[in-house]
Amino acid sequence: MEVAGRAREIGMIGKWLDSGTSGPWMAVLSGDVGIGKSTIWSTALEVAAGRSYQVLSCRSDESETGLAYAGLGDLVNGVEGSAAVRGLREPLRRALATALWWEQPEGEPPSRRAVAMAVLDLVRRLSAERPVLIALDDLQWLDSATEVVLAFVLRRLTVEPVKLLATLRTGPDGDAWPALARVLPAERVTRWEAGPLSPDALAAVVEGRYGTALTRPLLRRLHEACGGNPLFGLEMARAWAERSDPAAAMSLPESLRHRLRQRVSALSPAAAEAALLVACASRPTIGLVETVTGGLEGLAETTSEWLVSLDGEVPRFRNPLFGVAVLEVAGPLRRRDMHVRLARVVDDPEERARHLAATAGEPDAEVADTLDDAATLAATRGAPLVAGEMAMHAARLTPSGQADIGLRRQLAAAAHLISGGDGTRARALLEDALRRCPPGPGRAEVFFLLGRAIFNSGDIAGSIVPLQWGRAEIAGHPELLVPITASLTYFCMHLGDLAAALGHARELLTLAEGTGDRATRDDAVIVLATLEFMCNASAPVGLPVPARARDRDRAPLVALHMYGYLCRCLGDLPAAKAAFATLRAAVAETGTEASAEWGMVWAAEVECLAGDLKAAARYADLAAHAVQETGVPSSAALFAEALVLSLRGELDRARRLAGEGLSVAHASGHRTAALTVRALLGFIDLSGDDPMAAVLHLDAADQMSSSLGAVLEVVCPTAGADHVEALVLVGRYDQAAERAERMQRAVRAIDQPLARGLAGRARGVLLTATGSPKRGVAELEAAAAEFSTAGMPFELARTLLALGRSQNRLRRREAARRSMERAGRIFTELGAEGWAERAVLRSRLSTPNKLTVSEAPVVALAAEGRTNQEIADELAIGVKTVESHLSSAYRKLGVRSRTELVVRLTADRRGAGQD
Incomplete structure (x- = not known):
C-alpha cells in the first residue's frame, strides 16, 4: 500500500523490521494530532505481515483508558483458539481467558501477575513460530492494565524476535515519553517524528479523498493554512469546496472549530494575549512579545501548552490553524486593539502598513497611502504577490472621492499578481476595472494587463485579443504602445503565427525609434532580428546586447528572453549562457519566476549543448518551479x-x-x-x-x-541531423539526401559552427550509408572539428560515434576503435550513460579479437536490434553475407541467438568495466 508523501517513514519502518532479530526492540512514531501517524502505522502492519510477522495490534481510544485489559483484548483477538493459547499451562490459560472474558469467571478474578505471565508465555510461543510485532496505535490512551502487562513481558524477553511499534501523540494530550517506552534500554528504542506533508503529497491526499485536483495557487494556500497536516488539510479542502469563493478569507471549518477553540479558550489571559500577538504579527519575536505585552509569562504558557514553538528568537504556531483559532476566539475588537499596539512599535514599513490596514474598517486615505508605499517596497524587494495583496488593500481603502487613484492601485495590484503567477485574482481585478474604466489610455492599460494575465494562465490564443483591443483604444502614446506591441510579438511567436509576430516586430522597431530611447530601440532590434532568423535563417550581424528590464511591468523581459533564444539558435553558447544568467538573476530579484518558464527551458537546452547536464537540470527545476x-x-x-x-x-x-x-x-x-x-x-x-x-x-x-x-x-x-540519420536507418535515402541538402542551404545562410557541424554529420552519415564511406569520413572529421571548437561535447561524441562506423566501413579498425573509445569517454564524463554504453559496445566490437574485421560491424549492428536486411543495407553487403558472418560470430562467441548475443556482450562490457 502506497501512502502519499510517507515513503521515507514507511521505508524507515521497513528497515527497522528487517534489523535486530534477536530480543525485544521498540519503535515509537510521534507527531501532532491529525499528522497521519495512524495511516503510517496501518501501512506498517501490512509491511510487517508481508515480512511474515505475527502481528498483534490494538487501537486505543481516550474513552477506553479506564477499561482494564481493553488493549490486551484487541492484541490477542483472533488467537484465542490457536495452538499457542491451547499450549499454555492451564492456570495461565484460565487466568488469561477469565481476564479477557473468553470464559465465565469462577471465584476471585485472576491476579494481574498471572495475566502478565500468561501473556509472556503466549508471546514466547508465538515468536517460536515466526517474529512477533506488537503494534499499539495512540499509546497515550492505552489502558494502564494492558500497559503494566506489556512492560512485564518486555522486561523478561531475552532472545525472542519480538518488536513493539507504537504511535504517540505529542502535545499536552499525550505523554512525551510514556513509562512503557522506558522499559527497554535506550539502544533498543527507536523514535521517529511524523512531519507535515509536502504540498504535492497533500494534493494527492485531497484528490484521493474527494477526487478534486487543486490548482497550484489554491494548493499553496491550503498547505500554508493547514501546515501540511493531512487531517486539517482534508477538512479545510472540504469546507472550501462547500463555499462559493475559496479565495475568500480563511476561517475554521465546523469540524475543527470546537477542537481548536477549546484548546485556545483554556489559556490564561496573559497567554491568550501572547498568542494573539503571534497570530497578528507578520514577524513575531520574543522581544516584540515582551515589548507589547510587558512580559514573557504568557508566551511560556503557550509553549508548555503545545500551541507555540520557538525557532530561535521567533515564536511560531505548531500548526497555522491554531493561529486562526486564536483570532476567532479573540474577536474583532481585541484583534483591532492588538494591530493598533503593533503598528505603534514595529519599524518595518510593510508590517506597519499591514497592521494599519487591519485597523481600518472604512476607506482611509492615509492608511491607503501607507499601503501603497509598502506595496512599492515589496515589489522592489522581489515579492510581487505580497505587493499585489498590499496594493489590493490600498485600492479597497482608497476613498470614493479618489476614484482615479483607486483604479491605478487596482491595476498595480493586478500587475504584481501577474508577475507573481496569480493570474486568477489578477483577471478578476481587471475585469472589474473594465466595467469602471472609460475609453482611452486607462482602458488600454487594462487590456494590456488582461492579455498578460490570460497568457500566463495558459491560453495563448486568448491572450492576443485583449492586446489588440488595447491597441484600438490608444494612439500616439508610445509609452504604452511599445509594451503592448512587444507582448503581441512575443505571444504570436509562441502561438506559432510567425507572420503576425514579424509584422508586430517591425512595427515595434518603428515605435521604438520614435521614442528616441536607445535601449528601447536596441530591444526592438533584437526582437525583430530573432523573428527574421526564425523565418528565413538570415543570421544577424552586430546585434546589441539587451539591457536589464527597466520597467518589469511594462517590459516583462521580452528582449532578454528573445536575445537568449537567438543565441541558442545560433549556437553561440557563451552569449546564450550570459543572457540566461542575466535573465535568471532578473527574475529572482523581481520575483517574476512564474513568467520565465520558457527562458529557463532555453537555458537548459544551452547547457545540454555545452555538456553540463547538472546545470541543465537546475534550469529544468526552475522551469518546473515556475x-x-x-x-x-x-x-x-x-x-x-x-x-x-x-x-x-x-x-x-x-x-x-x-x-x-x-x-x-x-x-x-x-x-x-x-x-x-x-x-x-x-x-x-x-x-x-x-x-x-x-x-x-x-x-x-x-x-x-x-x-x-x-x-x-x-x-x-x-532536428535536421536527427532526421537525416533516422531516414538513413530506415533506408529512405532519397528523402535523406533532400533533407541534407536543405540543411546545407541553411548552413550557407547561418554559417555558424553548430549549423556547420550538424550539416556535416548528416552528410557524413548519408554518404557512408550510400557507398561513399571515404567522403563520409572526411565530412564527419570536419564536423567533429566544428563541435570541438564550439565547445559542444555531446554533439562531438555523437559525431565521433558516426565517424567510427564510417572508419569501420573503410577497414580502418584501429582508427574506428579510437574514435569510439573517445566518444565513450565523453559520454561518460557528461553522464550520458545510454550513449556511453553504445559507444563502449561498438568500440569492443571494433577490435579484432575473436571476430574478423568483417564480422565485427555485423555483430555490432545485430546487437543494436537491426534486421539482417538493415545490416546489409548499411554495410553495403548481401543478406546472405550477413547471415554467414553472424553464424561464424555465434560459434566464436558461444551463443545461439541474438538475445544470447546481447547478454554475452553486456556481460563482457561489465567485465571490462570491473577490470
Missing part, C-alpha cells in the same frame, strides 16, 4: 525534464514526459512548443534505436515548421 507557482499545465517544464533525461539515457521517462508536454502544447495552442517537443520525441526514439518512430515524429516536426513559416534548423537546431 509552473508550480502558476498552477497552469505547461509543456515547458515537461520538455526541459524530458530533454535532460533523454541525454542521460532514461528514455522511457523522457518519452512519457515529452508525450505529456505535446498534449499540453496542443491543448493550450502553443504551436511552437508543440514543434519543439515533437522534435525531442524524434531524438528520444532515435536514441532508443527505433528509427521508424523517430522518422514519424521528425516528419511531423518538418511539416509543422513549414506550416508555421519557420526554418526547422533554426527553431530546433539538431
